[in-house]
Amino acid sequence: MTAEPGTPEGPGGLDPLDRLHPGLVHHIVNTLGWPGLRPLQEEAVAPLMDGSDALLLAPTAGGKTEAASFPLLSRMDAERWTGTSVLYVCPLKALLNNLLPRLETYTSWLGRSAALWHGDVPQSRRKRVLRERPDVLLTTPESLEAMLVSANVDHRAFFSGLRAIVVDEVHAFAGDDRGWHLLAVLERLERVVGRPVQRVGLSATVGNPAELLSWLQGAGAGKRGARVVAPHLREAAPELPPPGDIQLDYVGSLANAATVIAALHRGEKRLVFCESRRQVEKLGEALRAKGVTTFLSHASLSVDERSRAEEAFAEARDCVIVSTSTLELGIDVGDLDRVIQIDAPATVASFLQRLGRTGRRSGSPRNCLFLALDEPGLLSAAALLLLWSRGWVEPVVAPPEPRHIVAQQVLALCLQEHRVGDRLWQDWWGGLGPFGPAAEPIVRHLIGEGYVDRDGGMMFIGPEAERRFGFRHFMDLTAVFTAAPEFTVLSGRTEIGTTDPALLTEEVAGPRRLLLAGRSWQVTYIDWSRRRCFVEPVEGGGRARWGGAGFARIASYELTRAAREVLLGATPPVVLTRRAEGALARARDEGAELVHAHGTVIVRGGQGTSVRWWTWAGHRANATLAATLGPAADPLQRPADAYVRLREDITPREWRNAVAEGAQRLSLPSVNPRAVAGLKFGATLPPRLAEATMAARLADLDGAAAALGEPFQYRVRGM
Structure with a gap:
């Protein structure tokens, strides 16, 4: 396996176009009007036509869909594949909906067909899919599993012709439990069809492409041919936008951010990313109040509401769409002029995805304006941009110890097969790590x-x-991620979205009002048994709120260390406004006592009541350190990204002993019982294994070891 693809030519020095089906080549030139293929598309032809597993890497809008589909469609015709022979798997239903017209067009050029199957597809269309079996089926992993366990689908007959699987945005799967679920379902599919199935992953730039491809291969890793296709990685340096196209500003509040967005770039189409649904709602409301044509997109808006907003935005010019990460992936919202980021995304990879939404028109640059709402937001943005400027991107790492997914898969297999041999169940996953003897x-x-x-x-x-899990034919068993229980909000018969039930139960003075879809609504009736809330529009006064299941947004070791570098004087090579320069100078002055260029810092508060160890090691490493230090750590602390709280009366001798012992034996973080309760299917595990699963996911052993191994300085604040 290699990330250096070398020559794109096929056997005998053939031009890649010569290996594609002539009908496809005709339409590429005459219908699409392309002068030729892009480098990624050229270099993908040979490995995909030869049947290798592959990972195709390119920035957003890099032509990855065509790079995968053109060779596979050519093989489909050359090798006379029949039935549903290609699965195209995406993490989002909206992305599938967006891709369907393109893949319908490409398949029609060869007299083939494509169809859609996910939870929003009507039953009548599903029956047609089962009856007519399209050549390419676009779906999600959850819908694939639902087909495997459904009594209405003869899965052995339906998938009998399966030859290849394309996993779009594969990095979005690999970093969480949906990735483990996807791998397990693919192994079961291969056993159903009785042959290896070619696996092709599509991704934006990641820090560990070879490892990501090996992960995608699952139990077949090392047994089948594999190729990373990433021509842009051969460039000597990261492709950075020209100076001035990435800017960092400090605005101080969301209201000020709305003022800046309303005043800048009038007449242009702007996409604004926020890090929470509540921020999206509040900013959307503020922009509309300033007369800006504004649309919203986030996961708690109804499908129809999001679709209307995205379609209207795609057709408009002088407008703004405010979104969470729902528009980070490749959903097409037309040509954008600007991307604006409130504070900072959680990862450099997310920033690259968002940056890639701009610059798609010929001659238009990729650009992004960061608007920091407070000092932590400014520091996070500066740290992220510092890492980005060095070409660093996070490696995609699967969550450790997916024991709850193993339990879910065993139950799903029993549903699928009805009866499974108690000594043969492991065979269904072909020796895939967590699903073998460890299960x-x-x-x-x-x-x-x-x-x-x-x-x-x-x-x-x-x-x-x-x-x-038996409710509604075990539907809950096929959904791997947990959604908080929310109330559906309806205006008449129109669904607006969902809201946190706390907004409907807390005491309020006067009418109860919600903020949803950027508008205020007054609650007229609550149907508690059906979890429905009926509303009518009002002028202002609405509130937005959502709870969160799962992990909070926390900074990694690398991002937190980069923040320390910024406080020590490092500045990312982007344009900083005078406001940002002033705020950054203040942050450096205030944080001077908390950073040390060659190690960590222990700071005692001025009154002698607080002792903090400023590790700058990230949340997970600090949680690991707090557990490792034992009695030396404050037992009531909540680990933060930058520091660990120590016991107020700790002595130098106790500290040295704690560090020496900790360096020899790191401990996993303690687990809050509520965290275990939030682990979907956690109830199917023995309590000790559920706790061990959560502890492994809260830990960063490497970051903790690095912090313990550094020299430290002892300081008293204010002296």
Whole structure:
């Protein structure tokens, strides 16, 4: 496996176009009007036509869909594939909807077909898919699993012709539990069809492409041909936009951000990214109050509401769309003039995705304006831009110890096959790490707790699984990520979106008002049993709120270390406004006592009541350090990105002993029981394994070890 693709030519020095189907080449030249293929598309032809697994890397709008689909469609015709032979898997239903017209066009050029299958597709269209079996099926991993377990789908017949799977935005899967779920479902699919299935991943730039491809191969890693295709990685230096196209400003509040956005770039189409749904709502409301044509997009808006906003935005010119990460991936909202970022995204990879939304028109530059709302936001943005300017991107790493996904998969397999041999169940995942011998204690627990019954050497769904997951044909068993229980908000018969139930239960003076879709609504009736809330529009006064399941947004070791560099004087090579320069100078003055160029700092508060160890190691490393230090750490602390709180009366001798012992034996962070409760399918695990799973995911052993190994200075604040 290599990230250096070398020559794009095929066997005998063939031009890549000569290996594609002549009908495709005709339409590429005459229908699309392309003078030729892009480098990624040229270099993808040979490995995909030869049947290798591959990872295709390119910046946003780099032609990845065509790079995958043109060779596979050519193979489909040359090798006479029949039935549904290609699956195109995406993380978002909206992205699938967006891609369908393109893939319908490309397949039609060869007399083939493409169709869509996900939770929003009407039953009538699903029946047609089952009846007519399109050559290319666009779907999600959850919908694939639903097809495998459904009594209405003959999955062996339907998938009998499967030859290749394309996983779009593969990095978005690999970094969380949906990735483990995807891999497990793909292994089960291969066993159903009885042959290896070619796997092709599409991704923006990542820090570890070879490892990501090996991950995508699953149990086939090292057994099948594999190729990273990434022509842009051969460039000597990262492609940075010209000076002036990336700017960092300090505005101090969301209201001020609205003022700046309303005043700048009038007549242009602007996409504004926020880091929370509440921010999206408040900023959208403020922009509309200033007369700016504004649209909103986030996960708690209804599908229709988001679609209307995205379509209207795509057709408009002088307007703004305010979004969470829902528009970070490749959903087409037309040509953009500007991207604006409130504070900073969580990763450099996210910034690259967002930056790539601009500059798609010939002659238009890629650009981004950062608007920091406070000092932490300014520091985060400066740190991220510093890493980006060096060409650094986070490696994509799968979450460790996915034991709860193993439990879910065993139950799903029992649903799929009805009866599974109690000694043969591991074969379904072909030796894929967590689903092999390490899963045996989980299966024993499932049997012991009644989730799985066993009789005559066969396993099948037990009464406890029926009780917990049997509602609506086990639909909840196929959804791997947990959504907080929210109330649906309706105006008449029109669904606006969902809201946190706390907004409907807390005491208020006067009428109860919500902020949703950038507008205020007055609650007229609440249907508690059906979790519905009926509203009518009003002028102002609405409030937005959503709870959050899962992890809070936390900074990594690398980003936190970059923030320390910024405080020590490093400045990213972008344009800083005078406001940003002034705020950054103040932050450096105020933080001078908290940073040390060659190690860490222990700071005692001026009154002697607070002792903090400024590690600048990131949240997970600090959580690991707090557990490792034992009695030396403050037992009541909540680990932060930059520091660990120490016991107020700790002595130098106790500190030295704690560091020496910790360097020999790192401890996993302690786990809050509420965190275990938020782990979907966690109830199917023995409590100790559920806690061990969460602890492993809260830890950063490498970052903690690095902090323990550094010299430290002791300082008293204010002296």
